[in-house]
Amino acid sequence: MSSTLHDVARLAGVSIKTVSNVMNDYEHVSAATRSKVLAAVQELDYRPNLSARSLRSGRSGVIGLAVPELSLAYFAQLADEVIRAAAAVGLNVIIEQTGGNRERELQMLRNPRLRLTDGLLFSPLGLGIEDAPLVAIDTPLVLLGERIFNGPADHVAMQNVEAAKAATEHLLSIGRRRIAVIGAHAGEVIGSAGLRLEGYRAALAEAGVDFDEALVGYMGAWHRVNGAQAMQRILDSGVDFDAVFAMNDELALGALRVLQHAGCAVPDDVAVIGFDDVDEGRYSIPSLSTVDPGRREIAETAVRTLVERIEDKGRAGEPRELRAAFRIRHRESTGGSED
Amino acid sequence: MSSTLHDVARLAGVSIKTVSNVMNDYEHVSAATRSKVLAAVQELDYRPNLSARSLRSGRSGVIGLAVPELSLAYFAQLADEVIRAAAAVGLNVIIEQTGGNRERELQMLRNPRLRLTDGLLFSPLGLGIEDAPLVAIDTPLVLLGERIFNGPADHVAMQNVEAAKAATEHLLSIGRRRIAVIGAHAGEVIGSAGLRLEGYRAALAEAGVDFDEALVGYMGAWHRVNGAQAMQRILDSGVDFDAVFAMNDELALGALRVLQHAGCAVPDDVAVIGFDDVDEGRYSIPSLSTVDPGRREIAETAVRTLVERIEDKGRAGEPRELRAAFRIRHRESTGGSED
DNA sequence: GTGCTGATTTACAACGTTGTACACATCGTT
DNA sequence: AACGATGTGTACAACGTTGTAAATCAGCAC
Known part of the structure; x- marks a missing residue:
């Protein structure tokens, strides 16, 4: 069985809240207490229970990424970049595959599992502009790709x-x-x-x-x-x-x-x-x-935008339209030699 | 703000536990109560809070998949299959990239974020047989690939x-x-x-x-x-x-x-x-x-095995060694014409 | 009616964490 | 010596769910 704040607190001879404070780098903790606690943490190999933290704080530290199919190289590489960008800000990524199917995409937006994530990066393929109202969900949402313009959500697009x-x-x-x-x-x-x-x-x-x-x-x-x-x-x-x-x-x-x-x-x-x-x-x-098309830029911008929405939460500003810079790669198939 | 069991219970005029029972398909609920509750659920668009459920039940419904890099086609396609197999049994998948780096792989095993998942599918590249003891973690773990034989964990391998x-x-x-x-x-x-x-x-x-x-x-x-x-x-x-x-x-x-x-x-x-x-x-x-190499079979076997371990939890049996069937594809580069 | 059985429903206490509010030291001022 | 200001630590109550044990109810035999 894994240890909890209570166990650590008991071993260190402090209250659980103090242990919590140490874990969260709260500034007003004396050096002596801090090291006592850290020693206990070490000894018990304490690691916080993320479900509890997430229940209490309302944040799970997980975002969703919904793409048509990972087998398509573009989406695999996009997912790669998204995971990197998310990891850089301490977030994990749950990936869902929609198959580019409209039903599945709509279902995704209503999926209760969404509740496990703090926000969703969504690359729709089957949805059309007529579905825009359905995309107005309460979870922070950033769209990737092109299907829904002037929708109710932020949108990171390639040009x-x-x-x-x-x-x-x-x-x-x-x-x-x-x-x-x-x-x-x-x-x-x-x-x-x-x-x-x-x-x-x-x-x-x-x-x-x-x-x-x-x-x-x-x-x-x-x-x-x-x-x-x-x-x-x-x-x-x-x-x-x-x-x-x-x-x-x-x-x-x-x-x-x-x-x-x-x-x-x-x-x-x-x-x-x-x-x-x-x-x-x-x-x-x-x-x-x-x-x-600026894949990395898209991934990074999307994650950054989503994080801003998550942190903003309350009353967010207007939906934003963001576009990544692109670049032609002139290789052999058009007589070029660029690498 | 989203609604909770309390809200539904109040609207339906029953206790929260009854609502919970309905949501979990508990059998001894009268048809009348059930439909009253479902109507309230519908009206409030109630969706369970998965963090709370996970805290209470000890299960998050999420498994981890750690691979070197999604940009490598093999892993992207493996991830695709894993996500499909997991979805089929109601699980979500968090993907982590290790870069095939030993440090990062070890770190992955000790990562507190692991605590958010019910188990881990791990495709190590940097770890060697000498690291086998380190792989003995308390989370259910299934290894994909070859690096660690006779380790303390289940192992789904290609031949x-x-x-x-x-x-x-x-x-x-x-x-x-x-x-x-x-x-x-x-x-x-x-x-x-x-x-x-x-x-x-x-x-x-x-x-x-x-x-x-x-x-x-x-x-x-x-x-x-x-x-x-x-x-x-x-x-x-x-x-x-x-x-x-x-x-x-x-x-x-x-x-x-x-x-x-x-x-x-x-x-x-x-x-x-x-x-x-x-x-x-x-x-x-x-x-x-x-x-x-039987990628789909590997993914499906791995997910199935992990689920068994998760459900078993308590005292699991011996680590298992499983191997997928393979097949030669005779295409043009060796003079064949198979598709 | 009384007691029994089983079906249905409920109250309450967890799960492990963090926010709030407060208690207690310590310190420098006046 | 009394004062506030600041730093440090604590108790308690949430967060929303499910397990446990017990309460209530209906049907039935006596």
């Missing part, structure tokens, strides 16, 4: 439109004009897919290049296999193209594989750029140009 | 030796005799690297092929970049080889890249097999043959 525009401009800058885009979601406007498509179109428009629906690859989830399929469909359709903007790196890597199987040289025949800057892009053949 | 032997035999079966191996850790016997090397040597020995130290690539962490470097060193050394057994897929993918840059055809000049069956191997060019 999807601007970054997708920059990626497309990068392809234009190396002389490509027939740029396929894969990863579009039919009819979507507000999600990452919609926004990245918007950036793509904006870049084309500015460059005076016509938008061609035949160059758009639609699909469901952004998994590698879908990138491969979409690329195959475009190849099979016989449409002419000299570059591909894939809406994420997984898609790009899937597309890369299909292109090479089909005998297209990358980047000579077809230049390819992805989005996310996941690790494997650096080691693919050819290495993959991409957009670094 | 490193047998699987590595099978991988090597696979290369032998397609006629290769000069098989490089990359990922070895100098002097290690007990860790994954040591065991996989042992399997490799056993396969060679059985086939009557001499072991050649010049074909062994040593390194530190199993990151892709190290696989690339080790492969480069072997190429630079001028030693003759016709196959590579990489101790994990990250290394294999790094090696693949270097081989192709150097103009070696895979699998014609050099066949390559990895270990872990991470997703990206299916989409690399060529697709990567590998060993599926």
